[in-house]
Structure formats: C-alpha cells, structure tokens
Amino acid sequence: MLRLGRGTKITLAVITALILICTYIPLFVIVMNSFNANKVAGWPIANFSLIWWEKALTNPAMHAALLNSIVVASCATAIALLLGTLSAFALQRFKFYGRETVNLIIILPITLPGVVTGVALSNTFYQVLDPIGIKVGYMGMIIAHATFCVVMVFNNVIARLRRMNPNLEEASMDLGAGMMQTFRSVTFPQFRSAFIAGGLLAFALSFDEVYVTIFTAPPGVETLPLWFMNQMGRPNEANQVNVVATVIILLSLIPVYFSQRVSAQAANDLK
Amino acid sequence: MSTPSFRETRPKPISSALHRHPKGRLAALLTLPMVWLVGVYILAIILMLITAFWETDPFTSKVKPGFTLKHFTSIVTVPAYLSAALRTLGIALAVTAICAVLAVPLAIYMAKIARPWQRAALAVMITLPLWAGYLVKILSVRIVFSDGGFINSVFGPLGIHSPGYGVFVTIIALVYLWFPYMAIPVYTAVSQVSNNLFDASADLGARGMRTIFTVVIPLLKPALIAGSIFTFSLSLGDYLAAKFVGGSTQMIGTIIASNINLNPPVAAAFSVVPIVIVVVYLLVVRKSGAIENI
Numbered sequence: 001m002l003r004l005g006r007g008t009k010i011t012l013a014v015i016t017a018l019i020l021i022c023t024y025i026p027l028f029v030i031v032m033n034s035f036n037a038n039k040v041a042g043w044p045i046a047n048f049s050l051i052w053w054e055k056a057l058t059n060p061a062m063h064a065a066l067l068n069s070i071v072v073a074s075c076a077t078a079i080a081l082l083l084g085t086l087s088a089f090a091l092q093r094f095k096f097y098g099r100e101t102v103n104l105i106i107i108l109p110i111t112l113p114g115v116v117t118g119v120a121l122s123n124t125f126y127q128v129l130d131p132i133g134i135k136v137g138y139m140g141m142i143i144a145h146a147t148f149c150v151v152m153v154f155n156n157v158i159a160r161l162r163r164m165n166p167n168l169e170e171a172s173m174d175l176g177a178g179m180m181q182t183f184r185s186v187t188f189p190q191f192r193s194a195f196i197a198g199g200l201l202a203f204a205l206s207f208d209e210v211y212v213t214i215f216t217a218p219p220g221v222e223t224l225p226l227w228f229m230n231q232m233g234r235p236n237e238a239n240q241v242n243v244v245a246t247v248i249i250l251l252s253l254i255p256v257y258f259s260q261r262v263s264a265q266a267a268n269d270l271k
Numbered sequence: 272m273s274t275p276s277f278r279e280t281r282p283k284p285i286s287s288a289l290h291r292h293p294k295g296r297l298a299a300l301l302t303l304p305m306v307w308l309v310g311v312y313i314l315a316i317i318l319m320l321i322t323a324f325w326e327t328d329p330f331t332s333k334v335k336p337g338f339t340l341k342h343f344t345s346i347v348t349v350p351a352y353l354s355a356a357l358r359t360l361g362i363a364l365a366v367t368a369i370c371a372v373l374a375v376p377l378a379i380y381m382a383k384i385a386r387p388w389q390r391a392a393l394a395v396m397i398t399l400p401l402w403a404g405y406l407v408k409i410l411s412v413r414i415v416f417s418d419g420g421f422i423n424s425v426f427g428p429l430g431i432h433s434p435g436y437g438v439f440v441t442i443i444a445l446v447y448l449w450f451p452y453m454a455i456p457v458y459t460a461v462s463q464v465s466n467n468l469f470d471a472s473a474d475l476g477a478r479g480m481r482t483i484f485t486v487v488i489p490l491l492k493p494a495l496i497a498g499s500i501f502t503f504s505l506s507l508g509d510y511l512a513a514k515f516v517g518g519s520t521q522m523i524g525t526i527i528a529s530n531i532n533l534n535p536p537v538a539a540a541f542s543v544v545p546i547v548i549v550v551v552y553l554l555v556v557r558k559s560g561a562i563e564n565i
Contacts, residue, residue, distance in 0.1 A: 004384070004479030004482075005478065005479050008479040008480055008483075009384055009479075011376070012376045012379055012380040012384060013380060013384070015373070015376040015377065015380070016376070016377050016380040016381070016393070019373055019377055019450075020393075020396055022447075023396070023397075023400055023447070023450075024396075025415065025421065026408070026411030026412055026414070026415045026421075026447070027400070027403060027407075027408075027411055029411060029414050029415055029420075029421050030407065030410060030411045030414060033414060040419070041414045041417070041420075042414065042417060042419035042420055042424075043414070043415075043419070043420055043421040043424045043425070044424055079307075082303070083303060083304040083307055083308075084304075086300045086301070086303055086304050087300070087301065087304040087305075089300050090297055090300035090301045090304075093296075093300075094293065094296075094297045094300075096297060102301070102305065104553075105305070105308050105309065105312075105313060106304070106308065108312070108313075109308070109312055111500060111501075111504050111549060111553065112316075112504065112508075112545070112546060112549055113504055113505065113507050113508015113509070113524070113545045113549070114505075114508055115508040115509075115510065115523075115524045115527055115528065115542070115545075116316075116508060116542045116545055116546055117312075119319060119527055119531060119538055119539065119542045120312075120315040120316045120318070120319040120542065121311075121312075121315050122531065123315065123318060123319045123322055123535060123538075123539060124314070124315040124318050124319075127318075127322060127334055127535060128318055143311055146307075147307070147308065147311055147312050150304065150307075150308065178285075179285070204402055208402075208404055208405050209405075210405055210406060210511060211508065211511075211524075214528070215531065225404075225405070225406055228406045228407075228410075229406055229511065232406070232409075232410060232413075232515060241410060242410075245404065245406075245407040245410055245411070248403065248404040248407050249403050249404070249407060252399060252400075252401075252402035252403045252404065253399070255402045256395055256398050256399050256402060259398060260391075260394070260395060260398075
C-alpha cells in the first residue's frame with residue numbers, strides 16, 4: 001500500500017470529495033428544478049409542482065424526437081456492431097501492412113471534433129450528392145451516426161479478443177467444425193459480453209450526439225438532443241427540458257450498471 | 272465418444288479455402304468496414320478540404336468550384352476569426368490541464384487509499400456523469416451559474432457571486448463535460464501501478480508526495496495523453512457550451528456553424544483548423560502508445 005502521511009491522505013480525500021460534490025450538485029439542481037412551478041429554472045425553488053412533468057411527457061414534439069432518436073441509435077448500433085466486430089477481428093488476428101492506418105481510420109471519427117464530422121458529412125450530402133440527384137435524407141443521419149459508433153464496438157471487441165485463447169478455435173477446427181460453426185459455438189460466446197457492451201456504448205453515444213445530428217438531420221426532423229437544444233433557446237418553456245434531463249439522468253444508470261457488470265466479469269475472467 | 276455425424280465430416284469448401292488463405296480472410300473481414308469508413312468518412316473529409324478552396328457566389332450564396340486561398344488566409348487576417356481560433360486553443364489547453372490536475376489526486380485516492388467498497392462506489396460515481404447527457408450537463412451548469420442560480424443564492428451571502436456567462440464558465444462547463452474521459456484512463460493506470468514500487472520508494476526514503484511526483488506521475492503519462500486526446504479534441508470542436516454559458520464567447524465551432532449555410536467554404540476552411548491540430552497532436556503522441564488505449 002501507498003505509505004502516505006496523514007496530511008497527504010486527507011488532502012487527497014478532500015479533493016476527491018470536492019470533485020464529487022461539484023459533479024453532483026448541478027445534476028441535483030436540475031432534478032429539483034423539474035419540480036419547479038416557475039417558468040425559469042433557478043435556486044432555491046419556491047413552489048413545487050408537477051406541471052412541467054405533465055407538459056413535457058405529453059408533448060408530441062418530444063415524443064417524435066424520442067422516436068427518431070431510438071430509430072437512429074438502433075440502426076446506427078446495428079451497423080456499428082457489424083463493422084466494428086469485423087475490423088476488430090481483422091486488426092487483432094492479422095499483422096499486415098497498413099494496419100496502423102486502418103486503426104487510425106477507425107478512431108478518427110471519434111477523435112476529430114463532432115462539428116468537423118458533421119460539416120464534412122453535411123457538405124457531402126448537400127453540396128455534392130444533392131446536386132447530382134442523390135437525396136440521403138433520414139438515411140444520411142443514420143450513416144453519420146453509424147460512422148462514429150464503429151469505434152465503440154471495435155474497442156470493446158478487440159480488447160476481449162486480445163485476452164481470448166486462440167487454441168480453443170484451433171481445437172474446434174481440428175475436431176471438424178467449420179468456420180461458421182466454430183464462430184457460433186466457440187468464438188462468439190467468448191466475446192458476447194464485450195459485443196453487447198460495445199453495442200450499448202454505441203447506442204448511448206448515438207442517442208446523446210448533437211453536433212453530427214445538427215448538420216445531418218433532414219429539415220424538420222428532430223432527435224431528442226435537437227429538441228432539447230431548441231427548447232433551451234425558448235425560455236418560456238424552459239422547465240420542460242429539466243424534466244427530460246431528469247429522465248436522461250435516471251436512464252444513464254442503465255449503461256453504468258451494464259459497464260459495471262462487464263468490468264466485474266472481466267475482473268473475474270482475469271482471476 | 273459419439274460417432275461423427277455426416278454433417279460434421281462433410282467437406283467445407285469455403286472454410287477450408289479461407290483457412291488456407293489468410294489474405295482472403297483478412298480481405299473478407301476488412302472490405303466492408305473500410306468501404307464504409309473510407310467511402311463515407313474519409314471521402315467526406317477530403318471533399319470538405321476541396322470545398323474549402325471553392326468560392327461562394329455573393330448574390331446567390333451558391334458554392335461554385337474554383338481555387339482560392341482566401342478562406343484559409345481569412346483565418347489569420349480577419350481579427351475576429353484569429354481571436355476565436357486562439358481563444359479556442361487556449362480554452363482547450365486550459366480544460367485539458369484542469370482535467371489532468373484534478374484526475375491525478377482523484378485516481379490515487381480511488382486506486383490506492385479508498386477501501387474496496389468505496390472504490391467500487393467511486394468508480395460508479397465517476398462514470399455516471401459520462402452518460403448523463405451532453406446537453407443535460409450544459410443546462411445544469413447554466414442553471415448553477417445563472418443570476419438566480421445555485422452559486423448566487425448559496426454563496427451570495429458569503430460575498431461570492433457567479434462570474435456570469437463567459438469564457439470562465441465555458442471552461443468550467445467543458446471540464447465538467449469531459450472530466451470522466453481523463454479520470455477513467457488515469458484511474459485505470461494508477462490501479463495498475465504495482466504496490467511494490469511504493470514500498471521500494473518508501474524504503475529508499477521517499478515520502479508520500481515525493482513518491483507521487485517521481486514514481487506515480489511518470490507512469491501515468493500514457494494515460495494522461497490518452498485522456499488529453501479526448502478533453503482537448505472535444506473542447507476544440509465545442510460551441511454549444513459557448514453558446515449556452517459563454518455569453519458572447521466565440522469559438523472555432525461557432526464560426527463553422529454560423530457559416531455552414533451562408534458560406535460553406537469558410538466553414539470548411541475553419542474545420543481544417545481542429546483537424547490539423549488534432550492530427551498533429553495524434554502524430555506527436557503516437558509513439559507513447561496512448562492511441563492503443565483509446
């Protein structure tokens with residue numbers, strides 16, 4: 001164990017506590033403001049009311065935006081699962097010329113700022129494809145989301161593949177199983193949890209994405225973050241966003257729960 | 272032992288062919304992802320780079336092919352553009368530095384001092400905000416620092432007032448947004464530092480702080496670099512934090528977003544700024560192995 005003086009330990013504990021307090025106070029303020037009867041969010045809250053919950057949860061524009069978010073995130077996740085897994089296998093199982101470049105191409109969409117990805121794709125869709133008669137519309141948004149989601153699946157799957165025992169596959173093939181059968185009954189079960197975790201991260205990333213969506217959403221189509229952003233600019237209805245924010249904060253427990261389970265399982269695997 | 276069934280012993284031409292030809296297997300795996308990523312993404316980036324040299328008809332606002340460097344030169348010759356670019360760089364550096372300075376003590380406490388149950392709880396508490404929603408966090412910073420917000424009502428009586436929306440609150444919002452991206456890799460790296468090293472350091476007479484600075488922090492370099500790729504890159508491209516808590520603060524993203532419809536070549540030229548900065552940064556840190564940790 002780290003032998004630290006009492007003073008150092010207390011300092012580190014105080015810094016940790018302050019970081020957590022600063023992290024959670026803003027979230028707490030938002031949750032409390034979802035019950036604020038006022039039009040404008042603030043502190044302290046004078047009158048509590050459920051009026052904004054009622055308004056937000058019955059708002060048809062919010063429902064439409066939520067549905068769009070779910071559709072886009074599901075399609076993007078499905079594509080990312082396929083592309084991310086294929087590339088993870090290629091990069092983990094093979095040493096080849098240009099491997100580093102392929103790796104860079106996979107991580108680039110997540111390391112370059114979202115606004116760059118958004119502008120680049122919007123430029124292609126509206127300045128290049130549109131004039132020659134190809135209208136991408138709704139699909140364009142899904143294509144854009146899938147592109148930056150690939151890396152989430154890739155990272156999770158490749159990390160698991162590195163720890164897998166290749167001899168099991170050899171044994172399966174030696175016993176006469178074909179490639180598909182080996183994949184189905186030997187390989188896939190070993191990385192299934194990483195595959196699911198990667199898909200979950202991809203879904204969450206797509207669900208929360210604003211920048212790429214701003215530039216690639218077809219006119220009149222809103223995802224939940226776009227609806228949220230537009231609401232933030234309308235002060236009179238502002239407290240509706242606190243309700244949706246509260247729901248999002250509660251929903252964020254789901255990926256945290258799963259990532260904890262996955263890391264606990266990974267820790268068990270290593271024992 | 273069961274006798275092998277007919278199905279299992281049947282020749283498998285595709286399997287055997289692929290097994291014999293590793294290159295074929297590699298191609299089968301890589302074709303689809305590369306067609307997608309190069310065909311959609313890399314092509315889009317290249318097209319954007321080309322558009323940056325095109326011109327906009329001032330009357331129709333239509334983009335027409337051409338070759339002009341004026342959009343790139345405007346980045347340094349138009350004072351508002353140059354100051355936005357430099358301000359954005361400064362903000363991104365400040366955000367990265369603050370995240371790193373906060374992440375190290377937090378990670379050391381979590382990994383080496385906290386009891387196991389505390390460690391698990393802290394890990395959850397650090398990851399939760401990662402998923403709490405980008406705009407949710409911007410909104411929460413906005414409410415906390417607003418005139419009638421948390422800071423003014425709680426600390427106002429003590430004479431501490433909210434600095435008001437501006438560059439400072441923009442930096443705070445960005446630190447709030449990206450801190451988990453720094454904290455998680457640094458925490459993972461601290462947990463991997465062997466306790467023997469602490470004992471050795473202590474046996475050689477180093478006290479706690481000296482051990483932290485001379486033994487722990489040098490070992491954290493790859494993790495700090497990996498974290499900084501996110502905090503830095505995400506801050507460079509951000510403009511919604513500036514829009515909602517920055518007052519009149521303009522960032523590179525603000526200029527890109529305000530030009531995307533009226534003057535796409537200017538937006539394209541400005542997008543090159545974060546690309547160049549991030550790619551240069553990635554090349555500089557490539558040798559550290561940090562990219563493998565992303």
